[in-house]
Amino acid sequence: MMSARSDARPSRRLSRQTAGVVISLSSAVVVGWAPIFGKMAYRVGVDPYTLAALRTLLAALMLWAVYLVFWRDCIRIDWHNLLGCISMGAVNGVGSLFYYTSLQKLDASLASLLYTLYPIWVFVFLSASGHEISRLALIRLMLSLVGLYFVTSTGPLRPNNLGVMLMLASAAMYGWHLVLGQWVLADVNSRTVTLYVLTTMAAVVGSVRLAGGQPLGIISAIGWQAILGLAIVTAMSRLMMFAGLQRLGGVQTALLGVTELITTLLVAFWVLGERLTLAQWVGATVIIISVLLVRREKVEE
Numbered sequence: 409m410m411s412a413r414s415d416a417r418p419s420r421r422l423s424r425q426t427a428g429v430v431i432s433l434s435s436a437v438v439v440g441w442a443p444i445f446g447k448m449a450y451r452v453g454v455d456p457y458t459l460a461a462l463r464t465l466l467a468a469l470m471l472w473a474v475y476l477v478f479w480r481d482c483i484r485i486d487w488h489n490l491l492g493c494i495s496m497g498a499v500n501g502v503g504s505l506f507y508y509t510s511l512q513k514l515d516a517s518l519a520s521l522l523y524t525l526y527p528i529w530v531f532v533f534l535s536a537s538g539h540e541i542s543r544l545a546l547i548r549l550m551l552s553l554v555g556l557y558f559v560t561s562t563g564p565l566r567p568n569n570l571g572v573m574l575m576l577a578s579a580a581m582y583g584w585h586l587v588l589g590q591w592v593l594a595d596v597n598s599r600t601v602t603l604y605v606l607t608t609m610a611a612v613v614g615s616v617r618l619a620g621g622q623p624l625g626i627i628s629a630i631g632w633q634a635i636l637g638l639a640i641v642t643a644m645s646r647l648m649m650f651a652g653l654q655r656l657g658g659v660q661t662a663l664l665g666v667t668e669l670i671t672t673l674l675v676a677f678w679v680l681g682e683r684l685t686l687a688q689w690v691g692a693t694v695i696i697i698s699v700l701l702v703r704r705e706k707v708e709e
Contacts, residue, residue: 435648440671466639497608503581513571529583558691
């Protein structure tokens with residue numbers, strides 16, 4: 409009996425990990441379309457704050473509609489866990505404002521390359537809780553800086569410096585949001601977390617947009633299509649991302665997010681006609697290597 413039970417436990421852990429990998433990869437593929445829809449909206453005159461606010465509001469409304477019909481049991485949450493979700497949503501909401509402001513100033517492919525550095529931030533934040541900084545961590549940091557230099561300094565045009573800084577800040581905030589999510593998800597269903605995090609994001613981003621005082625203006629049919637596509641991507645990717653995070657932890661989930669970069673680069677090439685120089689591809693490869701090396705670090709999640 410003891411042997412049978414001990415054999416079953418590793419099997420369940422393996423099944424849980426496999427499901428987490430599949431879910432996280434699916435989330436990364438879906439969210440890889442986000443900068444593409446963003447660029448499509450910008451091409452028809454939608455401003456970044458309006459785009460961020462509308463996509464988040466629509467995504468939150470979609471989730472509430474689905475939950476009220478199919479997942480009513482996931483709506484219930486106690487105040488302590490609600491505060492955790494609100495903190496995650498606030499961080500991610502501000503980060504999304506940085507992201508879409510930056511995306512307006514950068515090519516989708518370059519923006520995605522810079523955003524791919526968020527797994528490094530996940531490890532930095534986890535290390536800040538007491539993990540000793542290793543020699544490998546310093547090597548990874550050097551590789552990231554080298555890769556960052558190549559992708560930002562060797563293109564046909566020099567990228568917008570403000571756009572670069574905002575995207576790096578957005579990556580840092582997304583990394584912190586993943587670390588917070590890892591702690592909150594210890595006690596809460598991932599679907600419940602998704603609902604309240606996205607609702608908080610909608611409140612934060614919507615408040616900033618309203619505080620700007622600018623009228624909404626006329627949005628073309630193509631603009632609304634891009635916003636709706638982005639809202640669907642946001643809702644689906646958040647559901648899958650938190651489900652994967654609950655199964656894998658912050659570092660492993662972030663590592664699988666490299667698939668997001670590959671998706672964006674391919675779709676940006678196909679849909680937007682964007683190209684990277686050979687030197688930028690070298691930088692992209694160096695960044696990916698630095699991110700994947702996180703796996704060799706020993707961090708208690």
